[in-house]
Amino acid sequence: MCGLRTRYSTDLSDAEWEILRPLVPAVKPGGRPAIHTRREILNALTYWLRAGCAWRLLPHDLPPWQTVYHYWRRWQQEGVWERTLTALRERERVQLGRDPTPSAAIVDSQSVRASERGGLHGSEEALMTTATTDQPSLKAPRTTAVDVVLGVDTHKDVHVAAVLTVLGALLATRSFPATLAGYRDLLAWTRSFGVVHRAGVEGTGSYGISLCRYLLAEGVQVIEVNRPDRAARRQRGKTDVIDAEAAARAVLAGRARTCPKYTEGTVEGLRVAKMVKDSAVTARTQAINHLKAILVCADPGLRESLEPLRNPALFVACAQLNPEHSAVHQALQLLAVRIRHLSEQITTLKKQITLMIRALNPDLLKVFGVGPDSAAALLIAAGENHDRLTSEASFAALCGVSPVEHSSGKSRHRRLNRGGNRQGNAALYRIVLTRLRREERTQHYLERRTMEGKTKREVIRCLKRYVAREIYHCILATPLPQPKTRTG
Numbered sequence: 399m400c401g402l403r404t405r406y407s408t409d410l411s412d413a414e415w416e417i418l419r420p421l422v423p424a425v426k427p428g429g430r431p432a433i434h435t436r437r438e439i440l441n442a443l444t445y446w447l448r449a450g451c452a453w454r455l456l457p458h459d460l461p462p463w464q465t466v467y468h469y470w471r472r473w474q475q476e477g478v479w480e481r482t483l484t485a486l487r488e489r490e491r492v493q494l495g496r497d498p499t500p501s502a503a504i505v506d507s508q509s510v511r512a513s514e515r516g517g518l519h520g521s522e523e524a525l526m527t528t529a530t531t532d533q534p535s536l537k538a539p540r541t542t543a544v545d546v547v548l549g550v551d552t553h554k555d556v557h558v559a560a561v562l563t564v565l566g567a568l569l570a571t572r573s574f575p576a577t578l579a580g581y582r583d584l585l586a587w588t589r590s591f592g593v594v595h596r597a598g599v600e601g602t603g604s605y606g607i608s609l610c611r612y613l614l615a616e617g618v619q620v621i622e623v624n625r626p627d628r629a630a631r632r633q634r635g636k637t638d639v640i641d642a643e644a645a646a647r648a649v650l651a652g653r654a655r656t657c658p659k660y661t662e663g664t665v666e667g668l669r670v671a672k673m674v675k676d677s678a679v680t681a682r683t684q685a686i687n688h689l690k691a692i693l694v695c696a697d698p699g700l701r702e703s704l705e706p707l708r709n710p711a712l713f714v715a716c717a718q719l720n721p722e723h724s725a726v727h728q729a730l731q732l733l734a735v736r737i738r739h740l741s742e743q744i745t746t747l748k749k750q751i752t753l754m755i756r757a758l759n760p761d762l763l764k765v766f767g768v769g770p771d772s773a774a775a776l777l778i779a780a781g782e783n784h785d786r787l788t789s790e791a792s793f794a795a796l797c798g799v800s801p802v803e804h805s806s807g808k809s810r811h812r813r814l815n816r817g818g819n820r821q822g823n824a825a826l827y828r829i830v831l832t833r834l835r836r837e838e839r840t841q842h843y844l845e846r847r848t849m850e851g852k853t854k855r856e857v858i859r860c861l862k863r864y865v866a867r868e869i870y871h872c873i874l875a876t877p878l879p880q881p882k883t884r885t886g
Contacts, residue, residue: 549646552606779822
C-alpha cells in the first residue's frame, strides 16, 4: 500500500493489518469512492501516535491531516478504539493462556500528553474514549465481565457516583439517595457495567461512613479519597460529578491508597463516649459561668451569702434555693441542678472510658504523663485497624507533629505541621507539659536544648515528636483484633 511513498517505521506490517482489518469499519456503500484506504488511514494514525506531532505536521505523502482527523474523531465517537483495544488485549491474553479479562491494568502515564485546558487530549483521548450515559453502546449486553472502578462524592442526602473502566474511560454518572435502598441501587447500577473491586469514596469518616460500611460488607475494597487539588478545581470547575470522577481517577492513578478507619469496633465506642463526655464538660463550664455571672448582679444579701463559698458548696447551696422566691433564685437553682446532672454524667463517662482503655491497651496508661483523656484521643487517632500506620513517622504525621520542609534557595529549614488530627496533637502537648513539670529526664533535655539556642516552643515540638514515637510503639505492642469484612 505504501509502494508509492516513503515507508515509515510506524507503518503496519501485513500481519498486523490482517489482525486489525476485521476491527476497522468497512467502507460504506454508496457515495463517492474512498480515495485513501483504511490501511493508509491507520498508517497515518500510528505515525501521529508515535511522533506525537500536531495534526497539521503529518507528512504530505500520508493522507491529508483533515481526512485522518475526520476518521480518528468519527471512530472515537463510534467506540471503535475502545473495542479495538479490548479485542487486542483479549487476543494477547488468550495466546498467553490467561483469562481474556484482566483483573487490573497499569497505564504508563509518561506516554500520555496533557493539555493546557486539562482533561483528555491527543493520544490519551484516542485511547481513553469517554462515553456518556445516552450512548446506546453502553446499554448493549456484555459478553465478558470487565473490571470497573467506582468513585463517589458523598453528601448528607445524596451521593453522586461515577464509573470508570480500568483504562480510564468514563462510563456513566448518577445520583443516589443516602439511604440503605440507595446504597443497594448504587452498587447494583455499578455492577451492571462490570465487576467492581475498588471504590474511591470521599468523606469516609462523615457523610460517606454508612456507604463505606455497606461496600465493605459487600466485598468491595474502599479507598479513602481526599478532596481534589485546588489547582485542578480552578481549571476544571467544581461539581459533584467532577468530584466523583476525580475520586475514581485518584484510585486508578494510585494517588489514593489509604484504607478508611474501621468504624464498627471498640475504638468507635470509645470515640462516641469521649465525644459525649467532652460535650458534657463544655456544657458544665458554660453553666458554671452563667451561674457566677447571675450571682454578680444578684441582690446584695443573696450575693454576700453565696459568694464566699467554693464551687462544690456553692452548687449545693444554689440547688437548695426556693425557685418561687424570685426569677434570680429560680435561675440559680436550675443552673445548679444542671451542673450536678452534668457532673454525674462526666463521672460515669470517665469511668467507662478508663475501663475501655484498659481493655484495649492497658500499657498505654502506664506511660508517664498519659491519662485517660490523652490515651483515648491517641487511640481514636490511630483507629481500629493499625495496619493503616505504616511507620512511626506516619503516626507522627497523623498527629501533626512531623516537621514539614519549608526551604527555598539558600534557606534550609522546616516549619510547623498544622495538619493532622488536632485532638491527638493536643494530647501529645498535654503529655509533654506534664513531663516538663514532673519528669527529670525531660527537664534536663529542655535545659540542654535551650543552651544549644532552641526556644522553649521549639523544644516542645521536638518532645512531641519523641512522645509520638513512644506512643506508636506502645500502641502496636498491643494489637487490636483484626476487623472482619462481612460478605453477602
